[in-house]
Amino acid sequence: MEKIDARSVELHVQFSECGKNAKEWARRCMLLLPDIDRYKVWRKKGFGSLYEYAAKIAGLSRNQVDESLRILKKIEGMPALQKVVSSKGLWAVKPVATVATKETEKEWADRVESMSRREVEVFVKGMRTESARAGAEIQPGKVFVTMSLNPQVLDQLKKLKGSGEWEDAIKKLLNLRKEKIENKKPDPVQSESRHIPKPIERFVKRRDNYRCVVPGCGRKFSELHHADGFSRVKCHDPDRIFCLCSGHHDLAHRGLIANEAKKPGLWRVRKEPDRSGERCGIDQLVQKWRKVTTF
Numbered sequence: 001m002e003k004i005d006a007r008s009v010e011l012h013v014q015f016s017e018c019g020k021n022a023k024e025w026a027r028r029c030m031l032l033l034p035d036i037d038r039y040k041v042w043r044k045k046g047f048g049s050l051y052e053y054a055a056k057i058a059g060l061s062r063n064q065v066d067e068s069l070r071i072l073k074k075i076e077g078m079p080a081l082q083k084v085v086s087s088k089g090l091w092a093v094k095p096v097a098t099v100a101t102k103e104t105e106k107e108w109a110d111r112v113e114s115m116s117r118r119e120v121e122v123f124v125k126g127m128r129t130e131s132a133r134a135g136a137e138i139q140p141g142k143v144f145v146t147m148s149l150n151p152q153v154l155d156q157l158k159k160l161k162g163s164g165e166w167e168d169a170i171k172k173l174l175n176l177r178k179e180k181i182e183n184k185k186p187d188p189v190q191s192e193s194r195h196i197p198k199p200i201e202r203f204v205k206r207r208d209n210y211r212c213v214v215p216g217c218g219r220k221f222s223e224l225h226h227a228d229g230f231s232r233v234k235c236h237d238p239d240r241i242f243c244l245c246s247g248h249h250d251l252a253h254r255g256l257i258a259n260e261a262k263k264p265g266l267w268r269v270r271k272e273p274d275r276s277g278e279r280c281g282i283d284q285l286v287q288k289w290r291k292v293t294t295f
């Protein structure tokens, strides 16, 4: 390292001291942001946005504002982690904010208190990999996935995600795709013929991406299926025709798909066939099968 003179040492000490205080005060400002936003203090004081308010008054960057709001929202109702935030700052809690739950926040708070930030990060990462391997979930209703991506693609995705959640970014993409496809949706066609008109067939295949729509299946489709039963409705409605694999198509015609009148995301395989007649277009196959089983 270069030899340092007395003046430089003095300057450095002064700068570091001020910096430490600046960080402490920035931290206190960040903690106030959720309430500043809740009460729309910035608007009442004539600022165009929370960002402008935070930048002009406290010198906080857009990213600092977003991250503060995000992390503090995550740990709402978690008093132990909130205590850590006021003593060690937001960034100390950041790595655990997404994995902590009301049940586990106390343990996380202890870890953050006793480990370095780097150790906590490695710990969380390891836990995620572990749980991904075991197929377990850290947060109820959430699943961790691992994918291999080209770095450029990942970079683009990260930019799209910004400081938000991966789930929201992916949903945005899915919605864009849906909009684009739904834009070209053909009208339903009333018909005596079971034969699905070509434009409707094309639309359904494209929408379902040639995959079975039953949740958790995803096999390549083998049949297009009228969820309302063609013989009953005599209609080719693009919103009610779906791609199914041969296995699930078979189950559907045996009345073994529950919630078939709803959208496929809600379909479930039944253990017992539906005898209440919920499935509208019970066709001959089902009738025959019923005769056999009720015999």
Ligand SMILES: [Zn+2]
Binding pocket: 223, 224, 225, 226, 249, 252, 253
């Ligand atoms: Zn069918």
Ligand SMILES: [Zn+2]
Binding pocket: 212, 213, 214, 217, 218, 219, 244, 245, 246, 247, 248
């Ligand atoms: Zn299937």
